[in-house]
Amino acid sequence: MNILLTITRWIVGLLFIFSGLVKANDPLGLSYKMQEFFEAWGWVGLHDYTLAMSVLMNAFEILAGVAVIVGYRMKLFSWLLLLLILFFTFLTGYAALAKNENGELIFRSCGCFGDCIPLSPDQSFLKDIILLVLILFIFKNRSNIKPIFSKPILNTILVFDAAAIAFILQWFTLKYLPVVDCLPFKKGSNLIVQRQLPPDAVPDKFEYKFIYEKNGEAKEFPLTALPDSTWKFKDRKQVLIEKGKNNEPKIKDFNLITVDNVDVTDSVLNQQGNYYLLFIQTPDGLSPTDEWIKQASTIAVSKKLTIITPQYEAVVNLLKQDAVLSKLPVLVCDVVAVKTAARAVPSMYKMNGPVVEGKWSGASFGKVD
DSSP states (O other), rough: HHHHHHHHHHHHHEEEHHHHHHHHHHHHHHHHHHHHHHHTTTTGGGGGHHHHHHHHHHHHHHHHHHHHHHHHHHHHHHHHHHHHHHHHHHHHHHHHOOOOOTTTTTTSOOTTTTTOOOHHHHHHHHHHHHHHHHHHHHHHHHGGOOOOOHHHHHOOOOOOOOHHHHHHHHHHHHHHOSSSSSSSTTTTTBHHHHOOOOOOBBEEEEEEEEEEEEETTTEEEEGGGGTTTEEEEEEEEEEEEEOBBOOOOOEEEEEEEBBTTTHHHHHTTTSSSSSEEEEEEEOTTTTTOOOHHHHHHHHHHSSEEEESSOOHHHHHHHHHTTTTTGGGGGOOOHHHHHHHHOOOSSEEEEEEHHHEEEEEEEGGGGOOO
């Protein structure tokens, strides 16, 4: 029994540590996933708190994983683990079942392992069911778990070191971009190719239902068996009959639009040689006197630089005091696409045609080239 309990603790602990580290590499990714759930539930007022919640949850996963392996305060952490896995199982179960009015899943992933290891809602739910069984076993035998080290201070140091590492890692990634970039905009990606459907894409299959009315009775008919002229047409609806596979591009809604509403995406990405893209998701919290603005201005003197943002007027106003940046073209892009492309505000890309050659956050603009 003790051997089985030890093995179970290590499996659960390592999974929690791995899950926490993967998401700590990109806490904004989990924050955006939380916002998806809150939008589905109508809790948009919580959007301002999702980043803090993401940081705390990632840190707790790592801390709890270390605690269960070390055997640190198991009466407390067995309860916390059980509550956490019950919460996760509810979320993944909801993601696996929630569908829109067309019968399509609302969530394509739950973000359990971030963007590095995307799992379908069904896979995530199954994973949490298995973890729930393992944690229930640990919970039942929590009184039999002894700390690894006989000196309590050593166990405490390990757990607190794990918490410190979790917070330091997330501070670093929020300031300097993820350590491991798993997004489709990563270094080396061809953005034109990523915007296209995969070669093996299988499209969704739909059929149309036509609604006709006669003598106050409404009835649905398929396209192959429409009624005679005594019936009056009322409506038509599209019904998904077979879900396709791999039928979405990895990069969606990355369309670069001028202030005159002209799509210039292809002309921008097909430029020859090197050029630079400056992403500013939002000017909130930014100031015209920020150091990154001076550094970006210096870069723009000798480099071809284009600014991309979902908030045109606000960004133009932010940069109007800089003699160089205020004269650069500003293109509008979908906010979700910019959030995916630029995990820091602001971010800069070095491009070679459609290929990403380098990425920097505002804290590293001084290191560009």
